[in-house]
Amino acid sequence: xxxxxxxxxxxxxxxxxxxxxxxxxxxxxxxxxxxxxxxxxxxxxxxxxxxxxxxxxxxxxxxxxxxxxxxxxxxxxxxxxxxxxxxxxxxxxxxxxxxxxxxxxxxxxxxxxxxxxxxxxxxxxxxxxxxxxxxxxxxxxxxxxxxxxxxxxxxxxxxxxxxxxxxxxxxxxxxxxxxxxxxxxxxxxxxxxxxxxxxxxxxxxxxxxxxxxxxxxxxxxxxxxxxxxxxxxxxxxxxxxxxxxxxxxxxxxxxxxxxxxxxxxxxxxxxxxxxxxxxxxxxxxxxxxxxxxxxxxxxxxxxxxxxxxxxxxxxxxxxxxxxxxxxxxxxxxxxxxxxxxxxxxxxxxxxxxxxxxxxxxxxxxxxxxxxxxxxxxxxxxxxxxxxxxxxxxxxxxxxxxxxxxxxxxxxxxxxxxxxxxxxxxxxxxxxxxxxxxxxxxxxxxxxxxxxx
Amino acid sequence: xxxxxxxxxxxxxxxxxxxxxxxxxxxxxxxxxxxxxxxxxxxxxxxxxxxxxxxxxxxxxxxxxxxxxxxxxxxxxxxxxxxxxxxxxxxxxxxxxxxxxxxxxxxxxxxxxxxxxxxxxxxxxxxxxxxxxxxxxxxxxxxxxxxxxxxxxxxxxxxxxxxxxxxxxxxxxxxxxxxxxxxxxxxxxxxxxxxxxxxxxxxxxxxxxxxxxxxxxxxxxxxxxxxxxxxxxxxxxxxxxxxxxxxxxxxxxxxxxxxxxxxxxxxxxxxxxxxxxxxxxxxxxxxxxxxxxxxxxxxxxxxxxxxxxxxxxxxxxxxxxxxxxxxxxxxxxxxxxxxxxxxxxxxxxxxxxxxxxxxxxxxxxxxxxxxxxxxxxxxxxxxxxxxxxxxxxxxxxxxxxxxxxxxxxxxxxxxxxxxxxxxxxxxxxxxxxxxxxxxxxxxxxxxxxxxx
Numbered sequence: 001x002x003x004x005x006x007x008x009x010x011x012x013x014x015x016x017x018x019x020x021x022x023x024x025x026x027x028x029x030x031x032x033x034x035x036x037x038x039x040x041x042x043x044x045x046x047x048x049x050x051x052x053x054x055x056x057x058x059x060x061x062x063x064x065x066x067x068x069x070x071x072x073x074x075x076x077x078x079x080x081x082x083x084x085x086x087x088x089x090x091x092x093x094x095x096x097x098x099x100x101x102x103x104x105x106x107x108x109x110x111x112x113x114x115x116x117x118x119x120x121x122x123x124x125x126x127x128x129x130x131x132x133x134x135x136x137x138x139x140x141x142x143x144x145x146x147x148x149x150x151x152x153x154x155x156x157x158x159x160x161x162x163x164x165x166x167x168x169x170x171x172x173x174x175x176x177x178x179x180x181x182x183x184x185x186x187x188x189x190x191x192x193x194x195x196x197x198x199x200x201x202x203x204x205x206x207x208x209x210x211x212x213x214x215x216x217x218x219x220x221x222x223x224x225x226x227x228x229x230x231x232x233x234x235x236x237x238x239x240x241x242x243x244x245x246x247x248x249x250x251x252x253x254x255x256x257x258x259x260x261x262x263x264x265x266x267x268x269x270x271x272x273x274x275x276x277x278x279x280x281x282x283x284x285x286x287x288x289x290x291x292x293x294x295x296x297x298x299x300x301x302x303x304x305x306x307x308x309x310x311x312x313x314x315x316x317x318x319x320x321x322x323x324x325x326x327x328x329x330x331x332x333x334x335x336x337x338x339x340x341x342x343x344x345x346x347x348x349x350x351x352x353x354x355x356x357x358x359x360x361x362x363x364x365x366x367x368x369x370x371x372x373x374x375x376x377x378x379x380x381x382x383x384x385x386x387x388x389x390x391x392x393x394x395x396x397x398x399x400x401x402x403x404x405x406x407x408x409x410x411x412x413x414x415x416x417x418x419x420x421x422x423x424x425x426x427x428x429x430x431x432x433x434x435x436x437x438x439x440x441x442x443x444x445x446x447x448x449x450x451x452x
Numbered sequence: 453x454x455x456x457x458x459x460x461x462x463x464x465x466x467x468x469x470x471x472x473x474x475x476x477x478x479x480x481x482x483x484x485x486x487x488x489x490x491x492x493x494x495x496x497x498x499x500x501x502x503x504x505x506x507x508x509x510x511x512x513x514x515x516x517x518x519x520x521x522x523x524x525x526x527x528x529x530x531x532x533x534x535x536x537x538x539x540x541x542x543x544x545x546x547x548x549x550x551x552x553x554x555x556x557x558x559x560x561x562x563x564x565x566x567x568x569x570x571x572x573x574x575x576x577x578x579x580x581x582x583x584x585x586x587x588x589x590x591x592x593x594x595x596x597x598x599x600x601x602x603x604x605x606x607x608x609x610x611x612x613x614x615x616x617x618x619x620x621x622x623x624x625x626x627x628x629x630x631x632x633x634x635x636x637x638x639x640x641x642x643x644x645x646x647x648x649x650x651x652x653x654x655x656x657x658x659x660x661x662x663x664x665x666x667x668x669x670x671x672x673x674x675x676x677x678x679x680x681x682x683x684x685x686x687x688x689x690x691x692x693x694x695x696x697x698x699x700x701x702x703x704x705x706x707x708x709x710x711x712x713x714x715x716x717x718x719x720x721x722x723x724x725x726x727x728x729x730x731x732x733x734x735x736x737x738x739x740x741x742x743x744x745x746x747x748x749x750x751x752x753x754x755x756x757x758x759x760x761x762x763x764x765x766x767x768x769x770x771x772x773x774x775x776x777x778x779x780x781x782x783x784x785x786x787x788x789x790x791x792x793x794x795x796x797x798x799x800x801x802x803x804x805x806x807x808x809x810x811x812x813x814x815x816x817x818x819x820x821x822x823x824x825x826x827x828x829x830x831x832x833x834x835x836x837x838x839x840x841x842x843x844x845x846x847x848x849x850x851x852x853x854x855x856x857x858x859x860x861x862x863x864x865x866x867x868x869x870x871x872x873x874x875x876x877x878x879x880x881x882x883x884x885x886x887x888x889x890x891x892x893x894x895x896x897x898x899x900x901x902x903x904x
Contacts, residue, residue: 044821371499411860430787
């Protein structure tokens, strides 16, 4: 008799849906059930800033599948408004609440995926629940913010947090004509990056009319029903919209309560096959820890690229396969007004915090040969490990040709190349796309020359 | 007493100039002499099509250094209009003709670089020397063609050869309003690439008004002083401008006469330090053979990226260093009208001709998520070696985001990655730049799935 798999997936965003799709490809006869406590599945939260700016017209455009489409096309039982409240590791069941019908039931599984994602950090400060104060993570959040903007026509926003979401939202809100102030606790925007890069991002923000208040923390909010008053460690500001972009934390409550071990990063510990320490229970996406290929150490970063890949691997393995996730090199890109920002691997400050003895070089080269119309400067910083000469990370910023250039560096990190190897890479050249020495090899050549 | 190096470089384009600059960096006291038989040094021939189209306004914009600038800034003796006629390997001298003063002299060297480049193939056909028939390689060629276009205002061009130069010139001549017909001997444009890619390039050319005559060869030309008549194997065509773009051959005469061995490709055989078989005599650039990293075999391809790198390595080593050139993965990009075309490694037909048993997959993905404004399709073909599962090559075509994406594949080829490794690369994602599964990993995932 063939094995009858009963696969249960908790969470219907990137990791959960990737897992379901892959499990179905691998095992056409498995029973697959997805429980999602919200109403949306299979959507692209990274597109939300472009919905707020109006570049993406309809929120539905961010949805790959409705529950009905996915259920029908993939023969997967998709249950929205269903919250998994408990995992019973010993009896291999989950306890589920049907939120619409207030019905509770148990569901058994042969394998389980915890893909519970992450939630925005919302500090318990005075006034944090006032009307006009938003976080931005779910489709529901996006709809609430859009409706508030359309109904209340706010004039001035204060964004708290200078990471990717904060900056993408500053861009979006300026595009729709709002005044924007941004408060960041650290001394620089994108505080994990090095100053050679972040000062350029700060200049761009200021030139585009964003007031920056760096090195300030939010203390609380007051509101009179019309205006909001933001109190930071240094000032009071009036506004009519506050966006909290203070990062996210992995949703590990369900796993922790079930006795499933967490890792050193606070996210759910996983093996390279995405299995937790409990056989048959997997985890993937923003709730799961992964491995950083450069350091070889546990690492957690909530990124859609990781969630999709980990989900696919978990799905393959829950359906009887054996795929291993090699880990991440921490590649990230964002667009801040006209600037493209990219990083892969570690910044110099991150590398030093990890104990590396580093050397680095920053070059200002060009997207194209200087004679070619539209050539734009690219600032690139490369960080190396002095002991092994391996590249530890690359950061880039510029108005053109940055995002996909960082990928070449990402592949070099996957291959654990030395700066001496990167210096001679055979990268493409044609005047419409690149100078003859691409920014990456130019930077590696300079770093090589100064460290031999 | 310190060693007094007397470095002589034959040829003042990319390889020669890179070598001179690097030798000077490494040895501040070496005597360095460059002999260039033409009047220009240190220019970017790849920019010529953009000068013809008018995108680059002045030919001088393509020049990095005049002989005077380079002589003064780098303390290098640059001799233009000086042709090296003979290399005396035994006595370590070159015989030089000062073309302006018709003076001949001998010059001794401690090390020599042969950077004589390549010359356009001009078949000995009837009428090939007629006025209005051009090749395009040197700055002088560019000036002659530009002057002819300005003076004679030709209406219709026939381009012979459907490689990179032929297509870039078809683009340029259409941009300035000429009618363009293109004759290619093989059945497809860019005949080294596979048809999944070249048919898209052909469609673009036809849509942009280029008449294509594929599978036809040039037999000869007739002219009456006003019009030119082109005779191919299939038709006669009248026009008033003919551009020969039949590729180039390495200039190896000087080396061969001196008894310096050539390689199996017909170019000058070099070791990884860019030395020929004769100690102290180096070669770099379009006249020199190199090694293909994917096949491990000798390879010749005339590309500015290779010339610059090989020149820098030769310069380092002529000045006492020891750098090795790892070889090429054959990365090439070009822009054909609005299309970006990129290749790295081997096409499937090339790989099969080399004896590989191949598998391949072609995907049509997108530059951006489908919901993001301006998303453009990308067609990508990946070829793998069935025995080792290593990627042998990647070809791409699309209107956006192709050229620098091919670089990620190039780095993967440097690292000799398998398709299974490429499938999980941590490439950048943000809606303005990429879908969450980048074209490269999407294609690798599909190829992996169909070959496991």
